[in-house]
Amino acid sequence: MIRTIWIGLLVLWLILLAASDVACAEDAVFKVGVATRDFVPVEPFDWRGAGTHLLRAVIWYPAAADAREEPQWIGPRILPFVSTGRAAPDAAPAEGPRRPLILLSHGFGGIALDLAWLGAALAAHGFITVAVDHPGNNRSEDRTVEGYELKWLRAVDLSAVIDAMRSDKAFGDRIDLGRIGAAGHSYGGYTVIAIAGGITDPERTEAFCRSPAADALCTSQADATELRLKSRARLGADPDYRQRYGLASQSWRDARVRAVFAMAPGPVPAFTPESLGAISIPVAIVAGSADEVAPPASGAEVLGKAIPHATLKLFPGAGHFVFFDACTVVGRLVVRTPCRDPDGIDRDAVHAETISLALDFFTASLR
Template sequence: MRTLRLAATLVFGLTVMVSVRGGLAATTTYEVGESSRVFKPGHARNWRGAKTQALVATIWYPANADGTLYEEPQVIGPPDMPLFLAGGAVLNAPIASSQVKFPVVMLSHGTGGSAMQLAWLGTVLARHGYIAVGVNHPGNNALEPYTAEGFVLWWERATDISDALDGLMTDSTFGPHVDEGRIGAAGFSIGGYTVLELAGARTDQERFLKACQTDPTLHKCVVPEMKNMGDPEQMLAKVRASSAESMARGGASYRDARVKAVFAIAPAVGQAFAPDGFREVTIPVAMVVGAADPIAPVATNAGRFLALMPDAHLTVLPDGVAHYTFLDTCTDVGRAKLGVFCGDAAGVDREKVHATVSAMAVKFFDKNLK
């Protein structure tokens, strides 16, 4: 049955890529508002050596579509030479008054990235009536210096999302508009791992480390974002010395009962999950990955997760879709400067892939949250 379902989702992925271009526009209800917040949890927490001891978040949300608001293109990088296109939004627009409360989707970026790298998804969710909240993970985001702890203490990312959700609910602007019974989460790469943890999955980092010791050249052991961080053993030694308390609870549950459904894009670190690591996952889970992904290959990551979660769903996008296809669309400057992060295979249209996956996410969350 699982083989049949996977085959069906492959076909579905192809179908959506052809049809979704007009479909999303036809169902547009809201203009997209964009704002930012700095959440400072009142309790002690692990900041992973980050310079900024706060959770910096980008929020996309439904804005009033009354003809007075005009979305403007958003970018990542210098305004005169941007590296990525980050969708369209109205900065600090008033939240839509057409309904009192909206469902929420918390977003977790990939290792070394940023919340804005999921703008392609956040803006579409907002257009379809969701408050989408992307969190910059401390020590592991592109807006400040990386730390070894930020790369090694993966499970702390789940605490970032839970604390940012706390902050959202008490925010004077957005809090009153949060439907507390309709909350989901979506993430890319190690962010896909993060949302699986929020769903109740547990990891065993030692399993992952043993796989890396067997073959240190594996893509999952040394990703491009870590190239200036030293080798994995050096990083691990530093983190064991600085963060023994966090290391000791790496296998704990980080289930957030407020999260009712998760959507994982190219989820990574598959070797860190033991066969029983998903036994506590009882909420709906959907995954999508590119067939040509060398960083989080289907067989050892999402495909393995599917085998351990019989009720989950997996879509594999064919025809050269790889890992970094799920980053924002690159500009010509970005393609010239950023190499692998912008280097899609011939014939891959990153914006079409984004349209496919964002349509899948909207459909998934509509079904499971609305």
């Protein structure tokens, strides 16, 4: 019986593999290359309690026509959990003009590969994209209090990645430094709003979560609640942490970033309304109307109203993790929460529309 189940799962996986080959090849302009980097920013750098003192990054880019793409996965090789698309590891970059650069920021406790579906799609249409594991808040190692609460420093990570990409031997001369954008999901959505000029006041989140307007943002993730409580204790007992926490009120705007695309952004209540109203670069926001982690009423919709000229697209019935990579049948059984969508939601269709929106947005905004 168990052998029959495993054979069935293997057959389903092969079917999904064939389907993903077709979907990825439909409208691609370029083959996609993928490379990894361990960027070490100029010290001092606030590593937020992380054991690994480097910015681990994944880069997707237009590859030469003879590149050999192959399926990319997360999980066991035989029965992987998550598809991260097709790409040619360390392929030669395509020749041509300098290309726009898009920075990608993952969600709470995620990793760079969580946005492979978007990074690879943008690369197939001529963009160089780079996603980074944020120190102290990724699933490659234990999450830290600083990685959770000093979230505005994620914008510093993206700025450091721009610097590193500029000096990278393979990509530095291929990037158009006048055309840099950023996209992020969840905490990554917060990150790109911060780098666009949104200023954080952590007490605003605390006040929101004590108010009658409090929603799932305050309760949806138990480990986040635990980190928040630990942070309050540290503020009373750790002067160094208190000083770093006090840097929240600074602007972390990087003027090199000219447009941002936020997916299911949170925690939006932390931003000051005045700073949101002062954002002057193009901003596009997408979210699911049934987001169970960062409800649109306190997140995406607030940004859509507060940021001048921002655009907002809500996908009816979609949840928070619809902007996570596509999962295999095995992934939906094992990974569960990030791999499951509300009934009737087609994650691939949402991805396809989001990719189209992002392509149109960045093409128009980064001329």
